[in-house]
Amino acid sequence: MFELTAILKQPKQKSRIGAAKGRDSMASARLVPLSFLLLLVGCASRPLYPLPGKRYDGSKKPLQTFRPYNLAHRGSNGEFPEETAAAYMRAIEEGADFIEGDVLASKDGVLIMQHDVTLDDTTDIAEHKEFANRKRACNVQGTNTTGFFHFDFTLEELKSLGVKQRYPFRDQQYNRKFPIITFEEFISIALDAPRVVGIYPEIKNPAMVNQYVKWPGGKKFEDKFVETLHKYGYRGEYMSKQWLKQPAFIQSFAPTSLIYVSNLTDLPKVFLIDDITIPTQDTNQSYWEITSDKYLNFIKNYVMGIGPWKDTIVYVSENYLQLPTDLVARAHALNLQVHPYTYRNENQFLHFNFSQDPYKEYDYWINTIGVDGLFTDFTGSLHQYQEWTTPSPSGEKSATKLLDKIGSMISKYRNPQT
Amino acid sequence: MTSVRTVSSILLLLLVECAARPFYPLPSRRNDRSKQPLQTFRPYNIAHRGSCGEFPEETASAYKRAIEEDADFIETDILASKDGILICFHDLTLDATTDIAQHKKFESRKRTYEVQGKNITGYFTIDFTLEELKSLRVNQRSPFRDQQYNGKFSIIIFEDFISIALGAPRVVGIYPEIKNPVFINQHVKWPIGKKFEDKFVDTLKKYGYKGTYLSKQWLKQPAFIQSFAPTSLIYISHLTDLPKILLIDDATTPTQDTNQSYWEITSNSYFDFIKDYVVGIGPWKDSIVPASNNYLQTPTDLVTRSHAYNLQVHPFIFQNDNMSLHFNFSQDPYNEYEYWIKKIGVDGLFTDFTGSLHHYQEWTNPFSMGEESASKLLDKIAYMISKFRNSYN
Numbered sequence: 001m002f003e004l005t006a007i008l009k010q011p012k013q014k015s016r017i018g019a020a021k022g023r024d025s026m027a028s029a030r031l032v033p034l035s036f037l038l039l040l041v042g043c044a045s046r047p048l049y050p051l052p053g054k055r056y057d058g059s060k061k062p063l064q065t066f067r068p069y070n071l072a073h074r075g076s077n078g079e080f081p082e083e084t085a086a087a088y089m090r091a092i093e094e095g096a097d098f099i100e101g102d103v104l105a106s107k108d109g110v111l112i113m114q115h116d117v118t119l120d121d122t123t124d125i126a127e128h129k130e131f132a133n134r135k136r137a138c139n140v141q142g143t144n145t146t147g148f149f150h151f152d153f154t155l156e157e158l159k160s161l162g163v164k165q166r167y168p169f170r171d172q173q174y175n176r177k178f179p180i181i182t183f184e185e186f187i188s189i190a191l192d193a194p195r196v197v198g199i200y201p202e203i204k205n206p207a208m209v210n211q212y213v214k215w216p217g218g219k220k221f222e223d224k225f226v227e228t229l230h231k232y233g234y235r236g237e238y239m240s241k242q243w244l245k246q247p248a249f250i251q252s253f254a255p256t257s258l259i260y261v262s263n264l265t266d267l268p269k270v271f272l273i274d275d276i277t278i279p280t281q282d283t284n285q286s287y288w289e290i291t292s293d294k295y296l297n298f299i300k301n302y303v304m305g306i307g308p309w310k311d312t313i314v315y316v317s318e319n320y321l322q323l324p325t326d327l328v329a330r331a332h333a334l335n336l337q338v339h340p341y342t343y344r345n346e347n348q349f350l351h352f353n354f355s356q357d358p359y360k361e362y363d364y365w366i367n368t369i370g371v372d373g374l375f376t377d378f379t380g381s382l383h384q385y386q387e388w389t390t391p392s393p394s395g396e397k398s399a400t401k402l403l404d405k406i407g408s409m410i411s412k413y414r415n416p417q418t
Numbered sequence: 419m420t421s422v423r424t425v426s427s428i429l430l431l432l433l434v435e436c437a438a439r440p441f442y443p444l445p446s447r448r449n450d451r452s453k454q455p456l457q458t459f460r461p462y463n464i465a466h467r468g469s470c471g472e473f474p475e476e477t478a479s480a481y482k483r484a485i486e487e488d489a490d491f492i493e494t495d496i497l498a499s500k501d502g503i504l505i506c507f508h509d510l511t512l513d514a515t516t517d518i519a520q521h522k523k524f525e526s527r528k529r530t531y532e533v534q535g536k537n538i539t540g541y542f543t544i545d546f547t548l549e550e551l552k553s554l555r556v557n558q559r560s561p562f563r564d565q566q567y568n569g570k571f572s573i574i575i576f577e578d579f580i581s582i583a584l585g586a587p588r589v590v591g592i593y594p595e596i597k598n599p600v601f602i603n604q605h606v607k608w609p610i611g612k613k614f615e616d617k618f619v620d621t622l623k624k625y626g627y628k629g630t631y632l633s634k635q636w637l638k639q640p641a642f643i644q645s646f647a648p649t650s651l652i653y654i655s656h657l658t659d660l661p662k663i664l665l666i667d668d669a670t671t672p673t674q675d676t677n678q679s680y681w682e683i684t685s686n687s688y689f690d691f692i693k694d695y696v697v698g699i700g701p702w703k704d705s706i707v708p709a710s711n712n713y714l715q716t717p718t719d720l721v722t723r724s725h726a727y728n729l730q731v732h733p734f735i736f737q738n739d740n741m742s743l744h745f746n747f748s749q750d751p752y753n754e755y756e757y758w759i760k761k762i763g764v765d766g767l768f769t770d771f772t773g774s775l776h777h778y779q780e781w782t783n784p785f786s787m788g789e790e791s792a793s794k795l796l797d798k799i800a801y802m803i804s805k806f807r808n809s810y811n
Binding site: 076078079169170171173318319345346347348352355356357358359360378380381384388389 | 469471472562563564566711712738739740741745748749750751752753771773774777781782
């Protein structure tokens, strides 16, 4: 600033005509890059005023913590293709407490939201002839799998694909309309919501990702994962003030990854547990070992909850639920939360006890089994169930609604059959 | 001689005594008078063929389950056996919902009949006596529903159905249909020239069903009589003042008796005419709000016009199975109930899943009445206020 005014002043102070001309040209030579530099600085700097759309940031409706968490599994993928921006925004619209997603990595090391290690089932990769030769066979957790693997494509290439609805019996109208999104885009969607919405990202297949994707500086997948969270200000222990501002759970099937990241962040972690036939991908431990009291006692120093497959908590026979196991009781005894997966509305996923009624299933798991969170493909249904049976209080707004409700209840009582 | 007379008089008296009604009420019926009455403040929960989402349709279990799940009305289709007994059964043929195929001795009974202009081949109920029908077992019609009760239950008769309703611990209405009357009257004959419709109403009268809609008698034993055949409804309106409902099939199907098109029987002039005989209509729900690509389009004015003629609207059918739900509802049957009850404003719903509809209604428009729930009411209010108070802190 000062330099500029000094330069501008100089020609005026000295003699005008001939000398001024020479000095002018020298001054303008310095002037142009300087003003250019200032312009650059000016444009790059953060505006001093809040964005009009964000003016009331301070009074964002906080996360509810009085009833089990509504975890939007892959976003509202009952309605939209999974893990797309639309699926997540719809989930937020439908009242999700947390939006959940699986983090993998592209060939060039960018963290992306994608569940399968192959692109075959949920994208239109088959229609992209330019990638036809990228098909290969890989060993995925002991099984030989052939397909198009995420780590063989750069972000730009992945972005050229269209995501489709995985299940044929769900709405197909959005197929190929949305792209794969990055971890950072996922975070932005959560932070941009009009109320506090938590994130629930998974460190997915870390063994495989670290095998095929390399980052500079010897960094691993888990490092980049946590770095991204730090970049956006995610930190703090469960229920701490910082955490409640930007809630997050880190989940993984791989215990070593969770233990590793516990040295990098104090964010709460959840240990995912697969079916009883599947050992852990990193430590090759059986279901029985990792759900034993001994193991839970050990892992509770690193995680604050477990995420089991729901059919292992209560066994199923002939599509009927049998007696529950003691897994939830034992987990709760060690102060570990239980967030089972996955709840789906379609009757093929509902056991016959529930009469094809997803709300009956929610009722059973919330009231009879007593879980602390539910991964659901149908955020709206879970939210509706919870709002109807355990509605959230919301201060002054519902005072009149409250009086209305009491009024109607009393009037019905007074006029039973007239 | 005196001893013969004495013996015969004693025998006669014994006979009379044994046949006579006991003077004391049955222990299980002692509190009959304080039965919880029918709710009339929100749309009717009509258990379509009983709770057939869970049990094979129109069986005793399906109806008992529906009553357990708080149905307002249990619904059924009345057909007739060869020997003129009124049975609860939906299809004219036994093929889809019974194990008839396993009964080799009935193989020869397979026939072809013309039904509403189409040739249908199968085992027709009208070719079997009640005893023969009772030897069959009922199966769950939809393969994706619970199959575990297949082969366990038999077909029931109209009178059994009524007993189930009357035996309920609270007032439960019945909603029987005069099914395929044209066909039945063609093939089944009753003595003294009585018709299907006569026998139908006779049965209702036998069990004390009478009274206009919402009358005191009606509220004690509620009933709606439904049929796709307007002439049957008009005919029985001379026999009973029970409320009647005109069922309306989809837009391509004309009425079986008068061969009138959908457009004719849903016109204002027809409503003006039929409203003197029925209290409402029962349309197929996709004709009220058409669907395209499994998405609902704009509603038609059918409900508005019916309501203008003071005709109730009870659409069929509501099912939880996701293939029956249009995509607007995100595979959530509660969203469908919400739409039809709040947006379209229907007066009753035929549902295969009584329990789900009941939950929806209880959660959004609960039925609380009488002293029993006074303390519950206070609890509820206290809870609501406490949450409200705490949210201030």
